[in-house]
Structures are given as C-alpha cells and as structure tokens.
Amino acid sequence: MRPLDVLQQSLHKRVLVEMKGGRSYRGVLDAYDQHLNLLLSAAEEVVKDEVTPRSGVTLVRGDSIVYISP
Amino acid sequence: MRPLDVLQQSLHKRVLVEMKGGRSYRGVLDAYDQHLNLLLSAAEEVVKDEVTPRSGVTLVRGDSIVYISP
Amino acid sequence: MRPLDVLQQSLHKRVLVEMKGGRSYRGVLDAYDQHLNLLLSAAEEVVKDEVTPRSGVTLVRGDSIVYISP
Amino acid sequence: MRPLDVLQQSLHKRVLVEMKGGRSYRGVLDAYDQHLNLLLSAAEEVVKDEVTPRSGVTLVRGDSIVYISP
Amino acid sequence: MRPLDVLQQSLHKRVLVEMKGGRSYRGVLDAYDQHLNLLLSAAEEVVKDEVTPRSGVTLVRGDSIVYISP
Amino acid sequence: MRPLDVLQQSLHKRVLVEMKGGRSYRGVLDAYDQHLNLLLSAAEEVVKDEVTPRSGVTLVRGDSIVYISP
Amino acid sequence: MRPLDVLQQSLHKRVLVEMKGGRSYRGVLDAYDQHLNLLLSAAEEVVKDEVTPRSGVTLVRGDSIVYISP
Known part of the structure; x- marks a missing residue:
C-alpha cells in the first residue's frame, strides 16, 4: 500500500485538509x-475557528497542503 | 476525473483565486x-476586503496559488 | 543501507513525525x-505540548517533514 | 490558448509585473x-507607492513573480 | 573528491547536523x-542550548539541512 | 530574443543584482x-544603503536573485 | 567561462560563503x-560578528547559499 492509495478509498467521502x-x-x-x-x-x-461555507467546488493546490485526513 | 479537469469546465466562467x-x-x-x-x-x-478592479487580462503564476474556486 | 529503509522496518509501528x-x-x-x-x-x-487525538488515518505530505523518529 | 500566449501578444507593449x-x-x-x-x-x-525610474533594461526572474498584467 | 564523499567516510561516526x-x-x-x-x-x-536525548534512530529530511559537520 | 540574451550582451560590463x-x-x-x-x-x-566593496570575484547563486539590471 | 569554474580555481584555497x-x-x-x-x-x-572556529570539515548544503567569494 502507498500513502496516496488512501485518497482513492476516500473519493466521494468527506476529508479534512490542513494547509x-x-x-x-x-x-x-x-x-x-x-x-x-x-x-x-x-x-x-x-481559519482560526471561523468556518466559511464555500459553494460549488474548490481546487486546492497540492504544494500548500500539510496533511489530509480522510 | 482529475482535479484540473474542473478548470476546463470553468473556461470563460468567473472563478475565485486565493493566493x-x-x-x-x-x-x-x-x-x-x-x-x-x-x-x-x-x-x-x-486584499484585506479592499477590491481593486483590473482592466484587461491578468496572468497569474501558478506557484503562488493556494486554491481556485470555479 | 539507505535512510528510507528505516521506514520499511517501521511499518505498522509507532513513529514520531516532526513538521x-x-x-x-x-x-x-x-x-x-x-x-x-x-x-x-x-x-x-x-502543537506546543497540546495533544489532539485524530481518528482514522492521516496522510502527511513529505515536504513539510523535518524528521521522522521510528 | 495558453496563459503564456498573452505574453507573445504583449511583446513591445507596457506591462505591470507584481512580485x-x-x-x-x-x-x-x-x-x-x-x-x-x-x-x-x-x-x-x-515599492509602497514610491516610484523609481530604472534606466536601460531589467531582467526579472520568473520565480519571484506573482502576476503579470499586460 | 565530491562533497558528499565525506559522508561515506563518516558512516558509523558522530556528526553534527545544523537545520x-x-x-x-x-x-x-x-x-x-x-x-x-x-x-x-x-x-x-x-534547540537554543537545550539538549534532548532521542532514543532509537532519527531520519532527518535532507532539504531542511543547512550543514553537516562530521 | 530571450531574456537571458541580455546577459550575453552584458558580459564584462557593470550590472546591478537585486537579491x-x-x-x-x-x-x-x-x-x-x-x-x-x-x-x-x-x-x-x-544592504540598506550601506556599501561594502568586495575584493576579488563573487559567485552569486541564481535562485536568490530577484532581478538583474545591466 | 561559467560561474562555477571559479570554484575549480578556488580548490584548496580560502573562501567566504554567505548563507x-x-x-x-x-x-x-x-x-x-x-x-x-x-x-x-x-x-x-x-553569525552577527560572532566567530566560532569549527574543527574538521563542514559539508554546506548548496540551496542555503546566497553567494561564495573565493
């Protein structure tokens, strides 16, 4: 198993992404x-416990990511 | 589907780009x-809630981008 | 032996990852x-001696890592 | 069309470069x-609204650029 | 001789690594x-003259290193 | 013409390099x-308007450069 | 001549390395x-005019270097 395989398993599921x-x-x-x-x-x-809902989709650039939690 | 495919679908539409x-x-x-x-x-x-309209086109360098929201 | 071999030996064991x-x-x-x-x-x-348990798995991006201690 | 094509069209014209x-x-x-x-x-x-004219040409390194506005 | 050859000669010896x-x-x-x-x-x-012994091995990521002193 | 061609033309001439x-x-x-x-x-x-003459030659690493002005 | 040729000429001579x-x-x-x-x-x-002699050799990582003065 490789680390990114967990993303395949997480498709269409909710994840947390820390930037x-x-x-x-x-x-x-x-x-x-x-x-x-x-x-x-x-x-x-x-951002600092302030939650902002975002409509539609968001494309997050990989090199700003610290961790992803499926 | 790959993440950048959403950009193809967003051509000629309004997007938000966070730097x-x-x-x-x-x-x-x-x-x-x-x-x-x-x-x-x-x-x-x-920039900090201050909106500046820009005439013409703007070429934004990819490596300064955090996320794109179509 | 190469440095990353230690990760192979650490699979399924507890590690400390400093970011x-x-x-x-x-x-x-x-x-x-x-x-x-x-x-x-x-x-x-x-973070600063404050410990937060995380449920499930966490995918940590390699380029934010300083060291790994198996 | 690709983003950098706009630079071809901007040759010999005035541009704004944000670093x-x-x-x-x-x-x-x-x-x-x-x-x-x-x-x-x-x-x-x-720099901070202070304008300094520069004689001759200036070679600007690409990886310090945020955006270019033709 | 190349700079990294000194690491070959330093295997199994004590080194100082500045991050x-x-x-x-x-x-x-x-x-x-x-x-x-x-x-x-x-x-x-x-860290700031405070010494913490670490048990076992430590895998240090190369791109955080400033210098190595065998 | 490509941007770096200006360096060929500037060989053996005085340049300003901003880091x-x-x-x-x-x-x-x-x-x-x-x-x-x-x-x-x-x-x-x-550095901050303080000028220090340097004897001999100086090898400046490219990735710390912002711009070069021939 | 290429910039790094000056390093070949500086082998076994004293250099200043700014990080x-x-x-x-x-x-x-x-x-x-x-x-x-x-x-x-x-x-x-x-470091800030404080000089510390270092015994033995020091391997300095290239990507932390700003300039080298032979």
Missing part, C-alpha cells in the same frame, strides 16, 4: 492527482 | 496550463 | 513513499 | 521565456 | 542518500 | 549560466 | 558539486 499557514478545508473529495492537487465539493474553509 | 499571502482575484478564466498558470479577464484584486 | 512550523504527529506508520509522504493511523497531533 | 514581497515593475516587455523570466525596458520600480 | 530554523542534531551517521536524507542513531536534539 | 531579502550587488559580470548563477568582479554589496 | 538567514562561513574549499554543495575545512562560522 500551510493555518487554514484548513473540510469537503467531499471529488478528485485528486499525484501532486496532491485536490478537488473538493461542499467545502467549508476554517 | 499565498492573503491576496485573491476574481475574474473570468480565459486560459490555464498544467502548472496552474491562469489567464483572467475582467479581474478584481481583493 | 516544519513546530507541529508534530505520533502515530502508526501504515504506508510511505519515496517523497516521504506518510500514512499514519491512530495519530495524535502535538 | 512576491510587495514590489512591482511597470515596463515595456522586450522578451520572456517559459520560466516567466522577463526582460523589461523603460521600467519603473514601485 | 534551518536553528535546530541541530548530534548523532551517529548510520545511512545517507544523495538528497542528504540522513539516518542518525543515539542522537541528541539541540 | 531576495533586500541585499543587492553591483559588479562586472564575468560569467553566467542558465540558472542565473552569476560571477561578478569588482563588486560592491549594498 | 540565507545571515550566517556565513570562512574556510578552505576541499570539494564542490554542481548543486553548490561545498566541503570546507578549517572553517569559521560567523
């Missing part, structure tokens, strides 16, 4: 690639 | 490439 | 790859 | 390459 | 690779 | 390569 | 490679 700089996202994982670029839907952005 | 350092852009996506370099038209720049 | 920016994780190493991307289960996140 | 760290340049685009290295002539440097 | 951000390690070099990833055993971590 | 972090150099360009590594002779280092 | 973050080293250049990794002997570390 560099303290921002994080919660949303449904619609797609990913080997650079850890992620496509999230029904996402919420969390 | 490293707190700056963001809203504009129409005219073009993109695999490095996430984006060409936006009719863009507005938003 | 850039002062955050660290303790968890069971379920998978790793050559970029040092890690999959941890039963992980705890430690 | 990481808050510095920006306005000048005539004499040349560019795929790394977004730019050659500007008749450039002005703008 | 970005002011942290450093002293330990026995058990393995290294071309990315300067290091495996140290019997290591001590030094 | 990340606010430091800059003025010196005669003796050599360059495609990574923008530069070899300067008769260089002066300028 | 990102304000640290610098003076020492005899025993080896180098194309990534600007350097092996210095009889080195002194200088």
Whole structure:
C-alpha cells in the first residue's frame, strides 16, 4: 500500500485538509492527482475557528497542503 | 476525473483565486496550463476586503496559488 | 543501507513525525513513499505540548517533514 | 490558448509585473521565456507607492513573480 | 573528491547536523542518500542550548539541512 | 530574443543584482549560466544603503536573485 | 567561462560563503558539486560578528547559499 492509495478509498467521502499557514478545508473529495492537487465539493474553509461555507467546488493546490485526513 | 479537469469546465466562467499571502482575484478564466498558470479577464484584486478592479487580462503564476474556486 | 529503509522496518509501528512550523504527529506508520509522504493511523497531533487525538488515518505530505523518529 | 500566449501578444507593449514581497515593475516587455523570466525596458520600480525610474533594461526572474498584467 | 564523499567516510561516526530554523542534531551517521536524507542513531536534539536525548534512530529530511559537520 | 540574451550582451560590463531579502550587488559580470548563477568582479554589496566593496570575484547563486539590471 | 569554474580555481584555497538567514562561513574549499554543495575545512562560522572556529570539515548544503567569494 502507498500513502496516496488512501485518497482513492476516500473519493466521494468527506476529508479534512490542513494547509500551510493555518487554514484548513473540510469537503467531499471529488478528485485528486499525484501532486496532491485536490478537488473538493461542499467545502467549508476554517481559519482560526471561523468556518466559511464555500459553494460549488474548490481546487486546492497540492504544494500548500500539510496533511489530509480522510 | 482529475482535479484540473474542473478548470476546463470553468473556461470563460468567473472563478475565485486565493493566493499565498492573503491576496485573491476574481475574474473570468480565459486560459490555464498544467502548472496552474491562469489567464483572467475582467479581474478584481481583493486584499484585506479592499477590491481593486483590473482592466484587461491578468496572468497569474501558478506557484503562488493556494486554491481556485470555479 | 539507505535512510528510507528505516521506514520499511517501521511499518505498522509507532513513529514520531516532526513538521516544519513546530507541529508534530505520533502515530502508526501504515504506508510511505519515496517523497516521504506518510500514512499514519491512530495519530495524535502535538502543537506546543497540546495533544489532539485524530481518528482514522492521516496522510502527511513529505515536504513539510523535518524528521521522522521510528 | 495558453496563459503564456498573452505574453507573445504583449511583446513591445507596457506591462505591470507584481512580485512576491510587495514590489512591482511597470515596463515595456522586450522578451520572456517559459520560466516567466522577463526582460523589461523603460521600467519603473514601485515599492509602497514610491516610484523609481530604472534606466536601460531589467531582467526579472520568473520565480519571484506573482502576476503579470499586460 | 565530491562533497558528499565525506559522508561515506563518516558512516558509523558522530556528526553534527545544523537545520534551518536553528535546530541541530548530534548523532551517529548510520545511512545517507544523495538528497542528504540522513539516518542518525543515539542522537541528541539541540534547540537554543537545550539538549534532548532521542532514543532509537532519527531520519532527518535532507532539504531542511543547512550543514553537516562530521 | 530571450531574456537571458541580455546577459550575453552584458558580459564584462557593470550590472546591478537585486537579491531576495533586500541585499543587492553591483559588479562586472564575468560569467553566467542558465540558472542565473552569476560571477561578478569588482563588486560592491549594498544592504540598506550601506556599501561594502568586495575584493576579488563573487559567485552569486541564481535562485536568490530577484532581478538583474545591466 | 561559467560561474562555477571559479570554484575549480578556488580548490584548496580560502573562501567566504554567505548563507540565507545571515550566517556565513570562512574556510578552505576541499570539494564542490554542481548543486553548490561545498566541503570546507578549517572553517569559521560567523553569525552577527560572532566567530566560532569549527574543527574538521563542514559539508554546506548548496540551496542555503546566497553567494561564495573565493
């Protein structure tokens, strides 16, 4: 098993994505690639405990990600 | 489906682009490439809630992008 | 012997992962790859001596890692 | 169309270049390459609203660029 | 002679590793690779003159290293 | 014409090199390569308006450079 | 001539190495490679005018280097 296999298993499920700089996202994982670029839907952005719902999808750039928690 | 496919679907539509350092852009996506370099038209720049309209097009360098929201 | 061989020997054992920016994780190493991307289960996140248990698995991006201590 | 095509169309025209760290340049685009290295002539440097004219040409390194506005 | 040859000569000997951000390690070099990833055993971590012994081995990621002193 | 061609034309002439972090150099360009590594002779280092003459040559690493002004 | 040729000419001679973050080293250049990794002997570390002699050799990682002055 490789680490990114967990993303395959998490497709269409809710994940938590922690970003560099303290921002994080919660949303449904619609797609990913080997650079850890992620496509999230029904996402919420969390900055210092302040939650902002985001409509539509969000494409998160992989190199700003610290960890992903399926 | 791969994450960047959402950009193909977003061509000629309005997107929100969040940059490293707190700056963001809203504009129409005219073009993109695999490095996430984006060409936006009719863009507005938003820095700390201050909105500045930008005339013409804006070429945004991909490696400064945190997320793109179509 | 190469440095990453120690990860092979640490599979399914508890490791400590120190991240850039002062955050660290303790968890069971379920998978790793050559970029040092890690999959941890039963992980705890430690920020400034504050320990937060994390349910499920956590995929940690390799380029944010400072060191791994099996 | 690809994002960098706009640079081809902007050759010998005035562009605005925003750099990481808050510095920006306005000048005539004499040349560019795929790394977004730019050659500007008749450039002005703008740091916090202070404008400094620069004689001759300026070679701007692509990886310090945030966006280019033709 | 190339710079990394000194690591071959330092195998199983004590080295000092200075990291970005002011942290450093002293330990026995058990393995290294071309990315300067290091495996140290019997290591001590030094942060601002505070020394913490670390049991077992420590895998230090090469891109956080400033210098290695065999 | 490509941006780096201006360096070929600037060989053995005086250039200004602005670095990340606010430091800059003025010196005669003796050599360059495609990574923008530069070899300067008769260089002066300028940090916050304080000028320090440097004897001999200085090899400046390309990835710390913001711009070069021939 | 290419910039790194100056390192070949500086082998076994004293060089000054300025690092990102304000640290610098003076020492005899025993080896180098194309990534600007350097092996210095009889080195002194200088941080804010405080000089610390370092016994043995020091392997300095190239990507932390700002400039080298032979």
